[in-house]
Amino acid sequence: MQVRAVLTPEIVETFQRDGYVVVPDLLSAEEVEHFESAVTGAVRRRREGIDVAPLAERSRYQQSFIQCMNLWEDDADVARLTFHQRVGQAAAELLEVDAVRLWHDQALYKEAGGRETDAHQDHPYWPIAETASITAWIPLVGSTIASGAMGYVPGSHLVGMRKFVNIFFGEPEDILTDPEISGVEPVFVEVPAGSIAFHHGLTVHLAKPNTTDRDRAVHTIIYFPDGSTRGYPFPHFSVDRGSIAVGETIDSDATPIAFPRPDGEPIPPLPAVPLRIGGSIAARKIIEPSALPGGAGGGTRTLTDRS
Template identity: 35%
Template sequence: MSNETNAQALPTIESEYELTAQQLADYEENGHILLRGVASPQEIDAFEPVISGCVQTLNRQNKPLEERDTYGKAFIQIGNLWQHSEEEARFTLAKRFAKIAADLMGVDGVRLYHDQALYKEPGGGHTPWHQDQIYWPLDTDKTITLWMPLVPIPEEVGSMVFASKSQREGYISKLVISDESHRTLAQYIDGKGFDKVSYGAMAAGDATFHSGWTLHSAPGNPTPDMRKVMTIIYIADGLRIAEPDTNARRSDLLSWFPGLNPGDLAASELNPLLYKRTK
């Protein structure tokens, strides 16, 4: 059976997930939200093996945990899975997820920036405080990340931890994910008095969404089980690429906007339009 035939046999994930006015307001206020049951148990059962198979095939991390730096201990990180598997692409390109992203940001359309599997190994370390968007050559507040566990996440592992309302500060620091970012941004968060929110245990198919500017971190994994999480990053349709001001942003421009330059529409072949609201 071909990959295309396998993909056709998978769920389509096109049905809508309706958000309440209160949920939209909460996201606008805090820069993050937990939504239960964004994917059904049946959909997770279908896609978890596909995504985990991609991670296993594409993973090049072979150092023992104790020999890695803080970033390397945080998770196995694999990007653009959708480019490697027609089956996985049905998950990353799902209309249901994209519409939620558009609704939360209050925009008419969204494009894919990229996807990432983030698998935190048994004994894996914490993820330091950071802002995602310091890596992205975009000058906007219209970016958002879906973070969905593919397995049940117990209380001791939990969701990420978010600094509520920190997205209002915009570009806070150029520090990439590191011990230094964790120390410096933790002090910043405490100094600003931002509430730190964890949603605790999550079921497979639950999802958090957070703004590209929202400060967040994640605890380590003290359990014997892999924390399997899939993320999808969305950007508003119609954005233009900003002049990259750091090496991290220059690298992302090459990786995720191939062939494009500052000032161009953020719409390469790697950034398909996933949802457009009908007028």
């Protein structure tokens, strides 16, 4: 039986042209309230026992947001959001594929007073050969310019740039000055609770600082098309937990099918290999810049596959 589309052709066309789009009202008010409580609780539990320095004493990256990955493995209610079928179907429709897998989920909580998020592309951090990936950015209390709204460089996913920008340590390179996109102003987008912003893995994006007195609570879900392969040897738990070698299809229980889920199994079983990482990417050695395309400085390369 054919599944009814959740998106209009206009929304899909906007995403393909700009590399980002806001889909209104994908979640109900009741769902948003429930999932905000679930994700916030999971973040709090993940951070229990961690000695957190005052905001001003942290690294630039740690001042940008609290990051907790793979929260679906900690909490069944978070898993229900991560594997929410309307959200997953929207991602599949935007990528124009039949099925998508989960790369990982993550909470990104920009604390009150948190600094801006530096401009970057997501896909260069992941050893996926193909370039079709997409993030669902779900503001659980809505996002405003004041609270840390996301900004996107329109069309930047189409210029052939795949550049590693080290936003984790030190002061990152300003990717906005690259010739491919210089002069194209980021568009900052406020997203009300219940709506979801999607962006392509090659879309250059950034975020405003949070100048409010309330944390900007966001849950994100990263999807990639079923059938994608590992393209690079640099370590990442999403492929290493399943012992996926370079050139092999990424299809382990660490990256389960997100949409469509089998009937009667809305949430997949937990991966066989436990997650052995902390709550912040800055505390992990999962990215080795020297192993990334372009070497330690990141660099650029021309893409032959613009899927």
